[in-house]
Amino acid sequence: xxxxxxxxxxxxxxxxxxxTSVLCLALLSFLSFGAADISLKETFRIVMKGLFSNxxxxxxxxxxxxxxxxxxxxRVIISxxxxxxxxxxxxxxxxxxxNPMSDPFILGISSGAAFGVALGAVTGFMVLIPGIWGxxxxxxxxxxxxxxxxxxxxxxxxxxxxxxxxxxxxxxFFLSSLMAMLLxxxxxxxxxxxxxxxxxxxxxxxxxxxxxxxxxxxxxxxxFYFRRELDLLLIGDESARSIGLSLRRVRIILLVISxxxxxxxxxxxxxxxFIGLIIPHIIRMIVGPKHxxxxxxxxxxxxxxxxxxxxxxxxxxxxxxIPVGIITSLAGAPFFIYLLRNKKREIL
Amino acid sequence: xxxxxxxxxxFKNLHWSYGENLVLDGVTSVINSGEFTAIIGPxxxxxxxxxxxxxxxxxxxxxxxxxxxxxxxxxxxKELAREAGLVPQNEKGLYLFTVKDLxxxxxxxxxxxxxxETKHDRDVVIESMEMxxxxxxQDKIITELSGGEFQRVIISRALAxxxxxxxxxEPTTYLDPHHQVEILQLLKNLISIRNISVICTxxxxxxxxxxxxxxxxxxxxxxxxxxxxxxxxxxxTIKKIYNLNAAIVKNPLTGKPMVAIDSSxxx
Numbered sequence: 001x002x003x004x005x006x007x008x009x010x011x012x013x014x015x016x017x018x019x020t021s022v023l024c025l026a027l028l029s030f031l032s033f034g035a036a037d038i039s040l041k042e043t044f045r046i047v048m049k050g051l052f053s054n055x056x057x058x059x060x061x062x063x064x065x066x067x068x069x070x071x072x073x074x075r076v077i078i079s080x081x082x083x084x085x086x087x088x089x090x091x092x093x094x095x096x097x098x099n100p101m102s103d104p105f106i107l108g109i110s111s112g113a114a115f116g117v118a119l120g121a122v123t124g125f126m127v128l129i130p131g132i133w134g135x136x137x138x139x140x141x142x143x144x145x146x147x148x149x150x151x152x153x154x155x156x157x158x159x160x161x162x163x164x165x166x167x168x169x170x171x172x173f174f175l176s177s178l179m180a181m182l183l184x185x186x187x188x189x190x191x192x193x194x195x196x197x198x199x200x201x202x203x204x205x206x207x208x209x210x211x212x213x214x215x216x217x218x219x220x221x222x223x224f225y226f227r228r229e230l231d232l233l234l235i236g237d238e239s240a241r242s243i244g245l246s247l248r249r250v251r252i253i254l255l256v257i258s259x260x261x262x263x264x265x266x267x268x269x270x271x272x273x274f275i276g277l278i279i280p281h282i283i284r285m286i287v288g289p290k291h292x293x294x295x296x297x298x299x300x301x302x303x304x305x306x307x308x309x310x311x312x313x314x315x316x317x318x319x320x321x322i323p324v325g326i327i328t329s330l331a332g333a334p335f336f337i338y339l340l341r342n343k344k345r346e347i348l
Numbered sequence: 349x350x351x352x353x354x355x356x357x358x359f360k361n362l363h364w365s366y367g368e369n370l371v372l373d374g375v376t377s378v379i380n381s382g383e384f385t386a387i388i389g390p391x392x393x394x395x396x397x398x399x400x401x402x403x404x405x406x407x408x409x410x411x412x413x414x415x416x417x418x419x420x421x422x423x424x425x426k427e428l429a430r431e432a433g434l435v436p437q438n439e440k441g442l443y444l445f446t447v448k449d450l451x452x453x454x455x456x457x458x459x460x461x462x463x464x465e466t467k468h469d470r471d472v473v474i475e476s477m478e479m480x481x482x483x484x485x486q487d488k489i490i491t492e493l494s495g496g497e498f499q500r501v502i503i504s505r506a507l508a509x510x511x512x513x514x515x516x517x518e519p520t521t522y523l524d525p526h527h528q529v530e531i532l533q534l535l536k537n538l539i540s541i542r543n544i545s546v547i548c549t550x551x552x553x554x555x556x557x558x559x560x561x562x563x564x565x566x567x568x569x570x571x572x573x574x575x576x577x578x579x580x581x582x583x584x585t586i587k588k589i590y591n592l593n594a595a596i597v598k599n600p601l602t603g604k605p606m607v608a609i610d611s612s613x614x615x
Contacts, residue, residue: 228456234443235453238436242403243509244429244457288489289444348443 012293019300026304027080030311031072035319038064047073075204078212078268079310079324080303082201083275085216085265087302088223090276091295092258095233096251097154099164100339100348103277104262107164108171109146110273113266115175115182116142122186136211139267140260146171147259199272199325201310212268219261220299223291226254230291234348272325274332275302281339289348355417356381356513356545357402362411364397364569371397373569374411379547379562381512384539386560386577387549390590393566395549396437396517402547403434403515429457433506435499437517441490447501448486451476454508476507479541480534496527503534507542514538515547520555528552532559553581553607558599565589578605 032043046060046068086104093102093109104110120138153167223230229250232240241247265272283298306324309331313324357379364372371394379385387395400406401413404420413420415431423431433454454476455469477483480500485493493501499519506514514535520528532555535546550556556563556577563577567589573580586594586607593610 225461228453228461231445231449232453232456234445235450236436236439238400238403238405239434239439241405241425242429242432242434242436243453243505244426246425284444288446288449290449 009293012287012296016296016300019297019304023080023300023304023307026307027076030076030307031068033311033315034067034072036064036067038067043068070206074206074209075201075310075314076307078204078209079201079306081209081213081216082265082269082272083279083302083304083306084220084299085212085261085302086272086275086306087279087298088220088295089258089262089265091280091291091298092223092230092254093276094280094348095230095291096254096258097164098234098236098348100281101165101277101336103274104258104265105271105273105275106172106277106336107146107150107168108175109143109150109259109262110266110271111172111175111179112146113139113143113263114271115179116140116145116263117267118179118182122182133211135208136215136264136267140263143259143263143266144256146175147255151255199270199328200313200321200323201269202314202321202323204268208268212264215264216261219257219264222257223254223295226250227291227295230254230295231289234289270323270325272306273329274336275306275328277339278332278335279305281335284348354381355379356415357547358412358414358417359398359401360412360414362398362401362413363409364394364401364406365409371569372401375566375569375571377564377571377574379545379564381545382539382543383561384536384546384548384559385562385564386556387547387564387566388551388553388556388580389566389572394569395566397569398566399434399515399517399547399549402432402513403428426457429509429511431511432513432515433509433511435502435506435514435516435519437519437521439502441493441498443490445490446486447482447488447490447493448473448477450490450501451482451486451505451508454505457509472510473508476504479507479538480504496523496530499523499527499531500534503531507538511544513545513547516549518549518551521551528555535559553586557581557605557607558602581605581607 032038032040046065050069090103116138150167154164232245279302280298283294287294309327310324313327314321355378359375359377362372362375389395452473480503482500482504519531560577563580565573565580583594586592595608596605597608599606
């Protein structure tokens with residue numbers, strides 16, 4: 001009996017390569033979008049020169065080089081990374097809680113990270129940690145506490161959709177009011193944080209890119225190490241354990257990884273909702289739930305979606321920009337309601 | 349079977365309670381290898397709980413469970429999965445895996461993290477599907493299956509673990525009579541073809557009489573009777589345990605004993 005498996009897997013590999021190329025092309029072309037009028041052709045030239053030679057031709061505007069390399073480039077890279085991170089984290093949270101409604105935003109884990117950052121900024125904790133690491137560390141501290149709370153709350157009530165969503169909503173409310181209180185008493189220092197907490201890539205720079213990239217990339221790659229365990233998590237606790245899964249250990253490791261990824265994303269861009277909910281769902285509907293196959297698609301699609309959303313957010317209005325979190329929520333909230341109303345909402 | 353004397357699973361004074369509720373109240377018993385062991389008893393008598401203890405799915409309050417004379421706690425999860433496969437009652441099948449992908453999960457305990465799927469892995473999966481007649485379903489999505497098909501797929505996944513014990517929790521409860529006979533006949537065949545032992549909780553007394561080699565009757569978390577199905581399922585025990593008037597008659601088709609139940613509940 002011949003099996004078709006290796007064949008169909010190579011189709012996916014080809015698709016990954018194609019999609020990665022599309023993503024790179026989109027990245028390059030979206031660099032030309034924005035307030036300063038830089039043509040697509042000039043953008044390409046600036047990027048190519050920057051990558052492959054040190055000297056710049058006379059006819060290229062120096063300020064354009066600065067805008068492309070110091071303003072827009074870190075921003076598009078960060079938006080892709082954050083999208084990848086949130087989509088990967090959403091995929092994992094959905095498997096861990098065996099619940100299609102899970103996503104770092106809905107569960108309140110993003111809010112936890114944001115609260116960690118706000119608290120870190122207000123108390124001065126963030127300054128204690130040298131260099132670029134203060135922000136991600138505060139975010140992770142906040143996120144891991146939120147994750148633990150959700151984990152124990154949902155464990156007590158079994159992971160039914162309703163109880164999980166309720167604990168997430170409670171968590172979101174609780175952390176938002178804590179944060180509001182914090183901001184109220186520290187009005188002077190906090191204007192940046194308010195804008196940041198709405199989700200935006202506008203403050204992107206190479207420092208943030210440098211702080212977030214290793215955590216996000218290592219986190220995402222390590223998920224592939226657990227691809228079979230992620231599959232087993234979907235079939236249910238008792239079935240998975242009887243097949244040989246060390247359930248508690250795997251769950252905790254995966255929770256820590258996905259919380260790290262979420263915190264890194266939030267520390268760069270603030271709270272951007274719904275990416276972790278929508279993207280894994282759509283991908284699962286198209287290629288099925290097997291993580292070896294669906295994870296790369298979910299990661300690539302998450303990056304692509306966020307890149308598009310941010311490009312839209314920064315170029316739709318001529319003089320100012322809107323927080324990208326508003327765009328993703330506008331797209332995500334209706335999808336969330338559709339899922340809630342759909343009878344198949346328990347199916348992963 | 350030549351090794352009937354070696355106990356496969358041994359329960360020693362096993363206690364387990366759920367909150368205030370004492371579910372297993374000192375179960376001491378032995379399950380032999382190469383047999384079809386049926387565990388019967390009223391709802392809430394502890395059948396499923398006892399089955400779960402073979403897989404260390406619940407923490408033991410007191411007592412011991414031995415598998416091949418070794419304490420169950422000394423096995424790793426993967427070692428346990430290579431010894432025994434479980435067909436749980438509560439798996440809902442709310443996922444979009446294909447039949448083949450789900451059955452392949454049964455190979456988890458046999459394959460290392462970085463090793464590729466071997467020819468042996470593929471052969472075992474296909475053989476498991478052939479045995480349960482699910483080969484033609486392999487590319488279907490789980491949510492498209494009927495109850496009987498899903499049950500066979502789950503059995504197939506447990507067989508892909510290449511276990512020496514197959515444990516099933518009420519595998520026939522939600523099936524129509526044809527599928528009930530089909531599943532039980534399959535289990536019976538597996539004992540002779542694959543030389544595995546079957547432990548199965550059942551509600552239907554007639555299936556128990558027709559298929560099991562050994563029957564264990566649980567009530568209130570204690571073992572009431574163990575032995576051949578004919579010796580356990582009697583007019584007296586049916587009256588005592590299930591509070592029903594019954595008669596044991598001869599099945600005109602098979603010649604085996606069967607239970608006829610008085611449908612009025614009079615004393």
